[in-house]
Amino acid sequence: MGLTFVTTNMGKANEVRSLLRALGIEIDVRAVKLTEIQSDSLEEISMRSCEEAYGVLGEPVFVEDAGLFIERLNGFPGPYSSYVYRTIGNAGILKLMAGEENRVAYFKSCIAYKLSGKPVKMFSGVCVGRISHEPRGSGGFGFDPIFMPEEGDGRTFAEMEIEEKNAISHRGKAVRAFAEWLKLTR
Amino acid sequence: MGLTFVTTNMGKANEVRSLLRALGIEIDVRAVKLTEIQSDSLEEISMRSCEEAYGVLGEPVFVEDAGLFIERLNGFPGPYSSYVYRTIGNAGILKLMAGEENRVAYFKSCIAYKLSGKPVKMFSGVCVGRISHEPRGSGGFGFDPIFMPEEGDGRTFAEMEIEEKNAISHRGKAVRAFAEWLKLTR
Numbered sequence: 001m002g003l004t005f006v007t008t009n010m011g012k013a014n015e016v017r018s019l020l021r022a023l024g025i026e027i028d029v030r031a032v033k034l035t036e037i038q039s040d041s042l043e044e045i046s047m048r049s050c051e052e053a054y055g056v057l058g059e060p061v062f063v064e065d066a067g068l069f070i071e072r073l074n075g076f077p078g079p080y081s082s083y084v085y086r087t088i089g090n091a092g093i094l095k096l097m098a099g100e101e102n103r104v105a106y107f108k109s110c111i112a113y114k115l116s117g118k119p120v121k122m123f124s125g126v127c128v129g130r131i132s133h134e135p136r137g138s139g140g141f142g143f144d145p146i147f148m149p150e151e152g153d154g155r156t157f158a159e160m161e162i163e164e165k166n167a168i169s170h171r172g173k174a175v176r177a178f179a180e181w182l183k184l185t186r
Numbered sequence: 187m188g189l190t191f192v193t194t195n196m197g198k199a200n201e202v203r204s205l206l207r208a209l210g211i212e213i214d215v216r217a218v219k220l221t222e223i224q225s226d227s228l229e230e231i232s233m234r235s236c237e238e239a240y241g242v243l244g245e246p247v248f249v250e251d252a253g254l255f256i257e258r259l260n261g262f263p264g265p266y267s268s269y270v271y272r273t274i275g276n277a278g279i280l281k282l283m284a285g286e287e288n289r290v291a292y293f294k295s296c297i298a299y300k301l302s303g304k305p306v307k308m309f310s311g312v313c314v315g316r317i318s319h320e321p322r323g324s325g326g327f328g329f330d331p332i333f334m335p336e337e338g339d340g341r342t343f344a345e346m347e348i349e350e351k352n353a354i355s356h357r358g359k360a361v362r363a364f365a366e367w368l369k370l371t372r
Binding site for chain 2: 036038045073075095096
């Protein structure tokens with residue numbers, strides 16, 4: 001059975017491909033631009049995008065949506081992380097966090113998968129950490145240079161090898177939950 | 187013919203009602219929660235919301251969507267102004283703008299109107315101004331306390347009476363364009 005991942009973000013495509021390949025699952029990546037709704041819930045956004053992707057492609061598809069939720073900023077940038085990254089970027093987040101002691105944040109990933117004749121199935125993963133005081137590293141993408149995962153040694157996601165990041169990241173957790181379920185149901 | 191404005195924002199409902207009443211047009215306000223899509227285009231967001239509102243209510247409806255676009259922040263918060271206001275608020279915008287000389291910004295309003303058997307009709311208005319250095323005033327709503335319109339005397343929208351704001355605001359311009367069109371076609 002083919003498994004198609006729909007995304008226009010190549011950093012995300014590479015991570016998900018590498019994660020699933022390590023679990024013996026190959027994917028096709030299709031860069032279809034989908035509608036995302038405005039919602040505070042990543043689950044709702046990815047479920048709706050997945051239904052749209054399935055409607056367009058007519059084959060088993062999954063999508064992934066992720067966001068960075070900063071406690072001191074009431075969850076900002078959350079589901080709008082991609083837009084916020086494109087506009088104010090890491091520099092903007094660091095400016096907003098200047099002088100803030102509470103730097104707790106988490107990344108969350110939601111995967112939505114749709115198979116013919118079935119409702120959308122959801123998987124998620126969370127990675128708790130802290131916002132750094134300056135951007136560090138050149139790996140990963142998006143807010144990775146300013147996020148230091150709790151389960152780490154103080155380096156940011158962008159300072160880690162992809163395998164290292166994948167082992168502890170929100171996306172790694174969501175993808176592994178998805179892969180386990182796929183193996184059980186195949 | 188009844189004219190229904192769909193919004194859950196009561197500040198917005200009051201402004202639009204007062205603007206249209208001054209032009210001899212009465213409206214019904216219905217607080218239906220609509221889906222908003224993620225898009226950099228207010229036009230696209232309001233058009234899709236309007237189609238949904240029409241689908242739900244089955245009568246002539248209009249919606250309005252607005253955003254604050256700050257030049258130095260690449261248009262941020264733009265179409266996500268409501269979310270950004272709820273999370274980082276005026277204090278967050280002022281922190282992002284600390285030390286910035288270029289404080290140019292504009293508010294934009296888009297109205298989408300749907301009448302039975304017709305495509306959605308769009309109207310828009312823009313108000314150019316600057317971001318203040320501190321919040322001032324208690325009128326209006328949202329980012330009004332930090333926006334000083336160009337066509338003014340240095341006061342923020344929140345320091346003006348509603349009639350004063352309406353005379354120069356983005357929303358005032360969009361509503362007047364809408365009202366003129368309504369009068370021509372009725």
